[in-house]
Amino acid sequence: MTTLPADALAWVALAVGAALVGFAKAGISGTSSIAIVLFAAVMPPKASTGALLTVLILGDLFAIRYYSRHVEWRLLARLAPWVAIGTAAGAVVLYYADDAAMRPIIGAILLALLALQLLMKAQRRDSERPPLPPLLRHGAGAATGTAAGAATMLANAAGPVMVLYLFLSGFSKLQFLGTMAWFFLAVNLVKVPISVGLGLISWTTLIMTALLLPAVAVGALTGRAVVKKVDQRQFEVATLAMTGVGAALLMV
Template structure:
């Protein structure tokens, strides 16, 4: 990203994406997939991952401000080493693929993650503990989730659906769910910064763009906090999944 966007339409799309980031971080998860799509539409696909990362961190800070006390530290401790493995694998792949392949890859990751979310809603939740269901031990569940989340977040900032599935099946209360998600993504996104800088994905124009988008992130974050207890979450998430699936499919065309 050698320079700031110049067209008003591009800034409008980035501002909408930033607001959706804030809303997803503090309200109803799922809208972040639309942010990935909008950034990858306005910017080259590879550069969009680096441009979106500072915006995500800003959203994480709002989420920490609201929910930092509600966190399941043992869950994060089990995931941490496996996330590092996944991020490393994603960084290697990110370095090797070209921009056209990256667009297809981002679209495929989003579709796969959306399929996971749909499956989790259709499958009866007989066991509320994801670490013990159907023969999966605590370590194997954490390993699979951590590697998948690390690779998805490095390649396309798209680890949200993986973590939503893992934590949703744990039966966490809403605030504990949001607090654990907030700390997880803040730590992972900060960990990704030096890697993204080394790959040339984060530059001074990238950081300046993120700074310009702070008001949009704040608007989304405060809106998300206000409506999280006032909307039918199931209907909203179904609509978001449909829109995200359409956007992911368009990326692959």
């Protein structure tokens, strides 16, 4: 990314996307998928992954500020090697893919993660579901870590993967929020030097991120305030619908 967007509508889309990132990180997960679509719609798709990465890190910092005491470190340690494998694989694909290829790739990833979200909603109907047994938990951890690493490197879209895994692991709400916050801060910081090496993050990217900081802050504060008050089922349906539409548009 060498120049800042000149179109006012592009900045509106970026600001809305940044606010949705903050809202997803500190409130109800899922709205960051819409931010992926917004960033990719107004920027070259490959450049959008670098720009969104820096915005996501801002959102991670807000989430850690609110929920850092509730992290499950043992789970993060178990996922770490698999995330590294997935991230490396995603970086290889990102290196060889051009902008024309990246748009349908991002769309396909979002559609796949949308399917995971729908599976999560179906599983949620059983409120008394026990935690995963140890053997299945370790296998699911390997699959989750690899998929999350690849999805986050290619499209900053690992959130739905982690949502599903943490939910099936029987985490409480605070454990979920705290673990998600630390997981994504660690993963996103690891991705920074890779993205710089691929030319996806530049000084212009950082300037844009600084300009979007107020939008991230507004989203995070709003997410924290309303997370216990909104009808989450209705909100999730709307989020899934918009994510599906956005993903389909990227693939056209």
